[in-house]
Amino acid sequence: MRRALLPVICGSLLLLVSCARDGPGDGGGHLPPAPLGVTAVAGSATSVHLMWNRVADGTDIAGYEVFRGTVKVTEVPAEEHMLDITRLEPSTTYTFTVRARGADGGLGPAGPEVRATTPAAVAADERAPSRPGRPSGRAVGSRAVQLFWGRSTDDRGVVSYSIYQGGSKIHSVGGAQTAAVVTGLRPGVRYAFTVRARDAADNLSAPSDTVRLTTAPGADDGTGSAPTRFRATTHRADGAYYLDLSWVPPVADGVITEYGIDLDGRPATSLVWGGSAPRSTAAYSFYVGREAGVTHRVRIRARLPDGTWGGFSPERAVTTGP
Known part of the structure; x- marks a missing residue:
């Protein structure tokens, strides 16, 4: 055995204690840790965008299970850490948790509980938000980019913005935001991004202009x-x-x-x-x-x-x- 200083969490307090840790090759079958950094943002009157931090590198997991209250909503692969939950009710507060499932099938503890409230439905709203203003951005090293865009307008209000990489939706932020950071990219690759606005009635704007950004080549110093x-x-x-x-x-x-x-x-x-x-x-x-x-x-x-x-x-x- 070897001993190490590890943090112990009490609420939000961090303590250091000396504790024993199994050496290499010792079995254990430990369950995966609870996902942290869980956030939930309403995407429309009937949807919520959920995000969480991937568990630490080296943790062997099969995927993440998402729960609404005590009911399992779905499961996503280990490489994903965000999800749009649809077919919800307007003007309703929902509670979500996320749990990681280990490669051996063991289900870890739930991460922090988060809540999101869907806005009220808007009757007979068929007008989509205006096209977001021209996006811009910058590479943040070799693995991420930061995007900015102009605010959309809507007669009933913009609820969220969706970010697309090529033709695939990869992220969503609240309607008050006009910036986002996209991570998990590859070094030295040129990416094309567009942004679309969504209102409470799920009307989707036309895509913004395309912004093309190239990540830094090779591994960088971060x-x-x-x-x-x-x-x-x-x-x-x-x-x-x-x-x-x-x-x-x-x-x-x-x-x-x-x-x-x-x-x-x-x-x-x-x-x-x-x-x-x-x-x-x-x-x-x-x-x-x-x-x-x-x-x-x-x-x-x-x-x-x-x-x-x-x-x-x-x-x-x-x-x-x-």
């Missing part, structure tokens, strides 16, 4: 997917020194729920938010010893909603004591 405004300071309490970290999560469609911290060139710990993960500035503090005058080097990276690790932040150096 700078575009790294946390920003990373800061590190130190304080002393009860005779011990602590590192105080703060950062802004990287831009991503979905919720960043997990971070990895490197200390002095080695992985120190992973942080997992069990409650509501911070969308703006995040902060974390951890123990580094009782000796003054010790300089530590620290950096941080995020696990993106598509299950892959983003790039590291710039490394900061901080010295304990006065």
Whole structure:
């Protein structure tokens, strides 16, 4: 056996404890973890767009099961982490959870419960929203792009925007958004994207103009997917020194729920938010010893909603004591 520092979640509180971990080759048959970062947004009066973060790389799963209340709605393959749930009732609040099923058939625990309320149906509405304004965008490294577009108008209001890659719908965001991040792309590939607006009556606008973006070739350092405004300071309490970290999560469609911290060139710990993960500035503090005058080097990276690790932040150096 070997021992490791692992985070324990109590609500949204993160604690580090020393615990035993099976060594390589030890059996276990562990169930897959609960999917995190689950969000639900109404797509129309009769549909909801559900997203979640893929479970960590290296976890052998067969797929995800989606539940509305206690009723299983559907199951999707392991490579997918979003779904449009249709044939819902207008003006109704729905509750959803997602569970991962392991390759051996075991069903893991449910992720956080999320709610979405469909808007009221609009009688005799046959007018589609206007075409979204000309889209633009930029590549974010080799695996993602960020898209922007002009707002559509509708006599009853735009409920959502759908993003298409070629002729396939790949994502959806709420009607108040005019930007999205598409992840899970391949390096050095030229992609074509369009955007369409949808109203409460499920009327779909004409496609926007096409924006073509090329991801960076080869593996990159992930700078575009790294946390920003990373800061590190130190304080002393009860005779011990602590590192105080703060950062802004990287831009991503979905919720960043997990971070990895490197200390002095080695992985120190992973942080997992069990409650509501911070969308703006995040902060974390951890123990580094009782000796003054010790300089530590620290950096941080995020696990993106598509299950892959983003790039590291710039490394900061901080010295304990006065």
